[in-house]
Amino acid sequence: MNIIRVSTRRVLLPKFLEISYSQRVPPRFFKLLAERFRFRYTTYTGMSDPALDLLSKTFASAMLLNADPDQVVSAIQRNLPVLTPEQEAQQTEILALSEAFPSSASKLNAALAGKKFILGTDKPSISDLITYSRVRQTVVEMWSPEEYKSNANIILWADRVQKSDIFKSHKPDESTFISTAALGNNEKKAKKEKGPKPQPAKKEAAPITxxxxxxxxxxxxxxxxxxxxxxxxxxxxxxxxxxxxxxxxxxxxxxxxxxxxxxxxxxxxxxxxxxxxxxxxxxxxxxxxxxxxxxxxxxxxxxxxxxxxxxxxxxxxxxxxxxxxxxxxxxxxxxxxxxxxxxxxxxxxxxxxxxxxxxxxxxxxxxxxxxxxxx
Missing domain, CATH: 2.40.50.140 (Nucleic acid-binding proteins)
Structure with a gap:
């Protein structure tokens, strides 16, 4: 599978944020997303992926034709958790791992140990959605049962993303999901395994005024x-x-x-x-x-x-x-x-x-x- 890194002079919208029914977001929206969510974009060539299309439909109500880009981003942000500065820094590292997937699978699997979602949030963040879109096709089409078992944290995390409330406006086609069936008896074991307990994010002290x-x-x-x-x-x-x-x-x-x-x-x-x-x-x-x-x-x-x-x-x-x-x-x-x-x-x-x-x-x-x- 080929991966194209987008030039820093031109930022493209990931496929999962495109509107699947021929409407397109204004170009100014691309740059605004990059600034607000603080990550670089990559895109896959020749990919027809129902899961990515599903994600675009998740945000479709925010992406109205000729919508103001600031309003679009604000509407999307309301469905996402607010990140601490520490989580924003961690997001950069996680997205770098997802860019290098599948060669980074073991590191990504280790990073997910003991976490419900990728940054330790209670619901999926933008980094969960981007990472999921980057790993889904490889996992579904190329991984063996042994790779599923050796990367159980990724499989269980992906299953939580797939079934999360962020998709409530569009019922997922479960045939496109990353299946947990290959884990067999290891699924329960993987759920019980405790990774390093995530440290609570330090609350920034309010300025004294x-x-x-x-x-x-x-x-x-x-x-x-x-x-x-x-x-x-x-x-x-x-x-x-x-x-x-x-x-x-x-x-x-x-x-x-x-x-x-x-x-x-x-x-x-x-x-x-x-x-x-x-x-x-x-x-x-x-x-x-x-x-x-x-x-x-x-x-x-x-x-x-x-x-x-x-x-x-x-x-x-x-x-x-x-x-x-x-x-x-x-x-x-x-x-x-x-x-x-x-x-x-x-x-x-x-x-x-x-x-x-x-x-x-x-x-x-x-x-x-x-x-x-x-x-």
């Missing part, structure tokens, strides 16, 4: 001195929670008079892990501007009410329900919280300052401290 911090307007209903700590106030603050106000301990006794801690709006950090301070659980933190000589409460935008969200411009995301102290998210971000010459509370980035604003774009301010730390 101010969007993870739950910054809100709070209203101090009342504040008193902590009964067992001279430096702490204990405040009851409405933050818009359906469960009611929270208790917050703040080390502000030496900096702000008790009368200034009553019946006023402030900015709070609402998703820190609660901590017990001298016997009283503190469920948030009041945000202040500070330098070596002075500490002052930040000022919410005019018209604010308890529970209003504020965020640094460009970082309006969904905050974490509770920041994990081990990840030190707030500790990483807080050194870049500051005030500027205009008394605006800002987050410093490499691209410049991002002011702390509400939905209307109104800015949180400090009363008097410029270029001060905000904490």
């Amino acid at each position: 101010p969007a993870l911090v739950d910054l809100r307007v709070g209203f101090i209903q009342k504040a008193v001195k902590h009964p067992d700590a001279d430096s702490l106030y204990v405040s009851t603050i409405d933050m818009g929670d359906p469960t009611g106000p929270r208790t917050v301990c703040s080390g502000l006794v030496k900096h702000i008079p008790l009368e200034d801690m009553q019946q006023r709006h402030v900015i709070v950090v609402a998703n820190l892990k609660p901590v017990t301070m001298r016997g009283i659980k503190s469920e948030a933190m009041v945000l202040c501007a500070a330098n070596e000589e002075k500490v002052e409460l930040t000022i919410p935008p005019p018209g604010s009410k308890a529970g209003d969200k504020v965020f640094f411009e460009g970082f309006d995301g969904t905050p974490e329900p509770q920041l994990n102290p081990k990840k030190k998210i707030f500790e990483t971000l807080q050194p870049n919280f500051t005030t500027n010459e205009k008394l605006e509370v800002v987050f410093k980035t490499d691209e410049g300052e991002r002011p702390l604003i509400n939905r209307e774009g109104k800015i949180v301010l400090a009363p008097s401290l410029v270029n001060a730390e905000v904490r």
Whole structure:
């Protein structure tokens, strides 16, 4: 069987992704598939293969005449598992093995040990479909019973691909399937044999941005001195929670008079892990501007009410329900919280300052401290 490697200047669509009833996908679609699924294409000459035609029919509903290539690819991707970066790297290796099939049969068989599908996914990926299209004819037409038995992982994997839900829109012609009958008693044995346990894919850590911090307007209903700590106030603050106000301990006794801690709006950090301070659980933190000589409460935008969200411009995301102290998210971000010459509370980035604003774009301010730390 001859194999033609397609030039990198011209990318052809594999036969199994062609439409069998004379419709053709726009040429721009070829390159788009190569970029999205990150593999090179080969094609077989002189091949009339019902299994490949079956795969084209699987995606036929997405490949409408004159369909937008991006929409076609998106429709196909909805039927495929999302791959991790590690799986995408492994996909390149697997497709290289399938290109070299049948000489690579033993390596491919070893790579499939202990796996349901080729990349350890729960359903077939694009690499399962491409690899299946490359091996099917050789296995069906050329392999001996001994080759079936010595490559049992390939046979059992192919059987799962053939019978998978990805073909539910077009009932397969089972006469074209790679049969497991030649395995005989070895089929059960092959299923029981355990290959190396696939390692769980490492989840990429989400980038640390101010969007993870739950910054809100709070209203101090009342504040008193902590009964067992001279430096702490204990405040009851409405933050818009359906469960009611929270208790917050703040080390502000030496900096702000008790009368200034009553019946006023402030900015709070609402998703820190609660901590017990001298016997009283503190469920948030009041945000202040500070330098070596002075500490002052930040000022919410005019018209604010308890529970209003504020965020640094460009970082309006969904905050974490509770920041994990081990990840030190707030500790990483807080050194870049500051005030500027205009008394605006800002987050410093490499691209410049991002002011702390509400939905209307109104800015949180400090009363008097410029270029001060905000904490």
